[in-house]
Amino acid sequence: MRTTTIGEFILDRLKAIGINEIIGVPGDFNLSFLEQIDAAEDIRFVGTCNELNAAYAADGYARQRGVGALLTTYGVGELSAINGIAGSRSEHVPVVSLAGAPPLYATEHGWQLHHTLADGDYTNMLDAISQFTALAIRVTPMNVVEEIDRALHTCLREKRPVHIQIPSDITHLTIEVPEHDFDTSLASSDKERLAAAADAVLAKLSTATDPILMVDQDTDRHKFTDLFRVIVEKAQLPYTQLASGKAILDERNPLFIGTYNGAASAPGVQERVEASDLVFTTNPRFIEVNSGSFTHTLREENKINFGDQHISIAGEYFVGINTLELLEELAERIPAATKKVEDPKPKLPAQRVRKDAELKHERLWRQILNFIREDDVVVAEAGTSNIGLSPWPMPAGVQYINSTIWGSIGFTLPAVMGSQLANPDRRHLLFIGDGSFQLTVQELSTILREDLKPIIFLLNNRGYTIERYILGMEQEYNDIQDWDYGALPKVFKRDTTMKSYSARTEGQLAEILEELSTADHGAFVELHLDPFDAPQGLKAFGPLTADFDFGPRGPRNES
Structure with a gap:
């Protein structure tokens, strides 16, 4: 056995499973642990603008690295992250969620503190989060070695998030820990x-x-x-x-x-x-x-x-x-085949750029497909972007990230940040609608601060297109404010190397894609589209969803 502090032990275990960045938001109950992160080697803290975005980013990190880590504070922080944690549970993504908790003595004596319901109950937060994790625990000096290892094994084996509350007064206490390294391998078969x-x-x-x-x-x-x-x-x-x-x-x-x-x-x-x-x-x-x-x-x-x-x-x-x-x-x-299957599918015909033609979904995604190359990470927001890209065969080696099951819009901007933190050498392409973008836009500032270089395609159709096709095609509730999107990179970081572009026609987009094909900087590309234009798949999806959601007597878009 050897002696170390609780905080150092937790960090050693996180590094052992491949985590080099912990993504989150500071709070008074996790500051002691943050001091230890700052002092540690080969692991660092990456602060985000809010806890929900941090959870999304940890999910994106895990999809690239195999596991991610999230750090919040008690109550207000961990509950703010719960939507992202639930998304990781839904999508089978292993994330280690850590939360600084009130001091152990205050917890054990039921003191009424800030960030609580002031009722002395310290089980309610764990109870809430346990519904969306494979394991939700609070560690103490007496159980931390066994419980941390149990939580990490569960996370890696089950491919689900786990949640660990760390009381603020224990991270600098010393404990005895095993000499042997943490074993990430799965048990062998019978x-x-x-x-x-x-x-x-x-x-x-x-x-x-x-x-x-x-x-x-x-x-x-x-x-x-x-x-x-x-x-x-x-x-x-x-x-x-x-x-x-x-x-x-x-x-x-x-x-x-x-x-x-x-x-x-x-x-x-x-x-x-x-x-x-x-x-x-x-x-x-x-x-x-x-x-x-x-x-x-x-x-x-x-x-x-x-x-x-x-x-x-x-x-x-x-x-x-x-x-x-x-x-x-x-x-x-398995027996080897005696002959190889030949490709029966015709190659995709070339699409000639119509220089002055307005951007429309029926041709946009074919043009985009030519820009995607092998080994890219393609991140597609739920809704228009995913439906537009889904029919097209990606080049070999492309990693396609979206949230098909959980479908929480706004997920992909923080997710692309987390994914590129985990693997900055892969080219990342993000396709996101303006409505989704506005939900988590703050994380563009973290992308710029970390000098990440994704190519972001912002579909500006001035509203929630997927919702329009389900119901309320021209209703105000599906409209959003039209921002000056291209100005945002410099708003968030005055000296950013990310460049902004704007395209309204196929010719303008072709010129942008040609320039970006060899670029070594991040890019923000605003694509201007008609609010009532959509991919063919979305036009079919909307009415089917209305039938499913509203029943035979519910409202429909006027035909």
């Missing part, structure tokens, strides 16, 4: 169950006539992607994806058959998937937006599902399995 599962998968595959892999979020979250990529290429296994699993595997590979979305699937995809006699899945979660309003049909007897710690084959469960070990064995043992 050998017999592993062998039995592998045999069962290969037996089913050997008799299947049209096996298909279905990719969703958990393919990425549980680090299955690389092994599935090996299996797909070796066996020449066709694959599809849910909208919530976009671009996890290469969308331009000839083995990719298109996105499955129930009755709203790409042409021919629903029929192909639902007729398959063997579908490999990775814990798909079907909600109305990725299932064609629940028109999906996957027969249990034809399904092999890879969970994080189990596998089910036609309804039979194999537990006690580290699925990564199972996939490694399958990658080794």
Whole structure:
């Protein structure tokens, strides 16, 4: 055993799991811990403008690095972050949420303090946050070693956020901690169950006539992607994806058959998937937006599902399995295909720029697609941006970040900040509508302060376009104030290197994209669009959502 302080022990554990930035907001109950962060090596604090944005940024960091860290203060801070924490829970993103708490003696004696309800109850905040985390705890000098390790193991294993309250008077106390390093590896499989599962998968595959892999979020979250990529290429296994699993595997590979979305699937995809006699899945979660309003049909007897710690084959469960070990064995043992699938899909035809044509959604996204290149991080805001980009196949290696399930608008601006903090060497492209941007705009200042260099495409259509198409096409409640967006980088940082651009025509956008193709600075590109223009998918989505939300007697847009 060795001796260290509680704060230093927590920081050592965070560094051990790959965290080099803790994102958050100072508050009096976390200042003692912040002093220790400032004194530590290889880890630092990155302050944001508010706790909600910090939670979004920690989520973006985790999507790039594998885990993120958030720091808030008791009550007012941690509750302000709860929407972002809930989003990480919904989207299966591992985030370690830390909150400075009142002194331990005050907590134990029920003192009535600021940032509380002044009722002496110190369970209510943990109770609230526990609904949206895999674990919510308060540490003490007596339990901190066991509880921190339990929380981090839970976060990494379950791919869910955890929340840890740290009393303000304990961080500088000394404790004894283990000499050995923190072990981030998952437990090994039961050998017999592993062998039995592998045999069962290969037996089913050997008799299947049209096996298909279905990719969703958990393919990425549980680090299955690389092994599935090996299996797909070796066996020449066709694959599809849910909208919530976009671009996890290469969308331009000839083995990719298109996105499955129930009755709203790409042409021919629903029929192909639902007729398959063997579908490999990775814990798909079907909600109305990725299932064609629940028109999906996957027969249990034809399904092999890879969970994080189990596998089910036609309804039979194999537990006690580290699925990564199972996939490694399958990658080794799966028979190699005798011939390679040739690409049956026609190449995308070139789109000639109409120099003076106004920007319109029916042509905008095809023009943008030419600008996206391999290994980019593409961050698409829920709504217009995601719907506009979704139909287009991303280049190989693109990481596509959005919030398909939680869908909290404003998420992506702080998320791109967190993602680029975690990996500043990858080019980041953000596509965000003006309504979403206004919700979390303050974090543009943190992006500039940290000298990050994303290319931000701001869709200025003067309102909530997705809401317009659901209801209230011309109603004032869907309008927003039209800002001078291009001026904002210099408002937030007078000497910023980020450059602002504005495009109203295809020709103007083409010139901007040409300049940015070799730029080494951040960019803010305002795209001026008609308030009533939208991608074709959004025009269909709006009325369907109105039917679903309002029932047969509810209001509708006038046709």
